[in-house]
Amino acid sequence: MSNKKIIAVVGATGAQGGGLARAILADKSGEFALRAITRDVASPAARALAAAGADVVAADASDAASVARAFSGAYGAYCVTFFWNTMSPEKEREEARNLATAAKQARLEYVVWSTLEDSRRWVKLDDPRMPTLMGNYKVPHFDVKGEADAFFKDSGVPTTCLLTSFYWDNLIHFGMGPKPGPDGRLVFALPMGQRKLPGIAAEDIGRCAYGLIRRGSEFAGRTVGIAGEHLTGAEMAAGLAQALGREVVHQDVPFDVYRGLGFPGADDLGNMFQFNHDFSADFCKARSVEFSRSLNPALQGFSGWATANAAKIPVT
Ligand SMILES: NC(=O)c1ccc[n+]([C@@H]2O[C@H](COP(=O)([O-])OP(=O)(O)OC[C@H]3O[C@@H](n4cnc5c(N)ncnc54)[C@H](OP(=O)(O)O)[C@@H]3O)[C@@H](O)[C@H]2O)c1
Numbered sequence: 273m274s275n276k277k278i279i280a281v282v283g284a285t286g287a288q289g290g291g292l293a294r295a296i297l298a299d300k301s302g303e304f305a306l307r308a309i310t311r312d313v314a315s316p317a318a319r320a321l322a323a324a325g326a327d328v329v330a331a332d333a334s335d336a337a338s339v340a341r342a343f344s345g346a347y348g349a350y351c352v353t354f355f356w357n358t359m360s361p362e363k364e365r366e367e368a369r370n371l372a373t374a375a376k377q378a379r380l381e382y383v384v385w386s387t388l389e390d391s392r393r394w395v396k397l398d399d400p401r402m403p404t405l406m407g408n409y410k411v412p413h414f415d416v417k418g419e420a421d422a423f424f425k426d427s428g429v430p431t432t433c434l435l436t437s438f439y440w441d442n443l444i445h446f447g448m449g450p451k452p453g454p455d456g457r458l459v460f461a462l463p464m465g466q467r468k469l470p471g472i473a474a475e476d477i478g479r480c481a482y483g484l485i486r487r488g489s490e491f492a493g494r495t496v497g498i499a500g501e502h503l504t505g506a507e508m509a510a511g512l513a514q515a516l517g518r519e520v521v522h523q524d525v526p527f528d529v530y531r532g533l534g535f536p537g538a539d540d541l542g543n544m545f546q547f548n549h550d551f552s553a554d555f556c557k558a559r560s561v562e563f564s565r566s567l568n569p570a571l572q573g574f575s576g577w578a579t580a581n582a583a584k585i586p587v588t
Contacts, residue, residue, distance in 0.1 A: 276305035277347035279485060280380075282333060282371065284308035284326070285317035287441065288352050288386055291478020297324050304485065309342050334363070336370035343378035350481055351375070352386040353420070355413040359537055361406060364413070368420035376427040382489055383424060383431040384481045390418025391547045394554070401550070402527065402543045411544045413537075421495070430492035432484055435558055437499040438548075439474040440577050443512075447535075449585045450512055450520050458518055458587055462505035463525040463545040467552040470499035470559040471508075473572045483567025497559035501573045508574060515578035516587065 279296060283289030285308070296306040308326040310318040322328045331342035333353060343349055351371040355364045368385075375383050391411040397404050409415045424431040443449040450458035462469070480498045484491050503511070505522035513520040527549075531542030548555050565571045578585070 274305055277303055278307050278327075278345060279304050280307040280309055280329075280343050280346040280349040282309050282331075282339075282350060283352045283354070284321060284328075285310050285315065286352075287439065287474035288436070288477045288481075289350055291475040292350050292481045293321060293326060293478065294475070295479045295482035297321075297326065299482075302486070304347075307342070307346055309339075333367035333370055336373050339370055339374035340377045343374050343380060346378060346380060348380055348382035348384075348485060349375055349378075350384050350386070350478075350485075351424075353417065355416070356537070359412075359540075361409060361412045361416040364416045365420060368417070369423050372420070372423035372427045372429070375424070375429045375431075380429050382485065382492060383429050384484055385421065385424045385431050385433050386436055386477070386481075387417040387421055387433045387495075388414040388435060389547075389555070389558075390415045390421075391543070393418070394551050395547065402546050403531070403539065405539055405543065411547050412540050414544060414547070430489050432491040432493075433495040434477075434481060434484070435495060435497035436477050437470040437472040437497075437559055439477075440471050440500070440574060441474045441581075443578075444581060444584045444586070450509070450516075450587055452588065453521070458512070458516070458520040459523045460505065460509045460512055460520050461523045461525050462508065463527055463530045463542070464505050464549050464552075465524050466504055466506070467549050468502040468504050468507075468556055469548055469552075470497075470502045470556055471574060472498060472500040472564075473577045476500055476564070476568055476571050479568040479570060480564050487567075495558075496563065498564040498567070499556075499559035499561055500564065500571055500577065501561060502556045502559070503574055511575040511578050512585070514575055515582045516585070518587075
């Protein structure tokens, strides 16, 4: 039997956990083994992980007992929650609480918790700069993650709170890519004015998490942030132009207009961009690119990512 230390990865079939799963599997001589957690061990993605050498186990973050079973016997875990499944902060809080409780029950020696800032530390609920959403939040999918840091701290499990960044993959999967404008040029809408937004290839989040895990408990008890690059909308448009071989112009969007776009979560994302914009200096400072590269020497910059993914970025 292998004496490798088991890392239980929540969301192993998805973006963040998938990057970590692939990093562990690729490091054949490394000291860690992958336990991939999925709700459906029979799905094609779960089967592919099993075929690549992962131990694949079933658990649902909304069921604490199932997670505790899945964590049992592991050395460590990567914990991520799933706001966009339900768009319910209460559900996400429950998932995070369940993961922290299960980590404690399983006596894990190390956890990486995928988190974001609680924007209410910067923008109080009565601050009129942006609307309060769902009664108690400014940026619901940020605020609950930041709030949930306390579950991991209080659990006593040595935990690194990992501040992630805007996925560049949103340009492929989330409808945020450039669109043709009336004059035929591509228009890249990003409501960040002239300020810089820390971004990252989703795959690199898991690779950075693997860097943390490999460095043992050096970062336990700390909050660290990662990004592939800090860029303005205009700089991203230039990178897209180079990758796509077409002219791309950046278009700023007023936050109120973005909040009113009408798709589910537009108000949350409008507040998110405003928060990232208004506190850009803090947001960038918390996410050092150099530190991220020290965890993950293969860290991608935006131009390289866009060139490698040009065929996948929808432009219609
Ligand atoms: N998009 C961005 O720019 C961005 C940036 C920073 C942070 N985030 C945050 O990232 C989080 C999502 O992470 P992701 O992008 O890695 O997700 P993802 O790609 O949607 O993957 C999530 C995976 O987790 C599994 N899963 C879903 N619900 C689950 C549950 N209740 N219990 C256990 N497993 C579950 C699913 O696999 P199975 O179907 O196999 O179970 C799925 O493949 C969100 O909370 C979001 O706020 C996003």
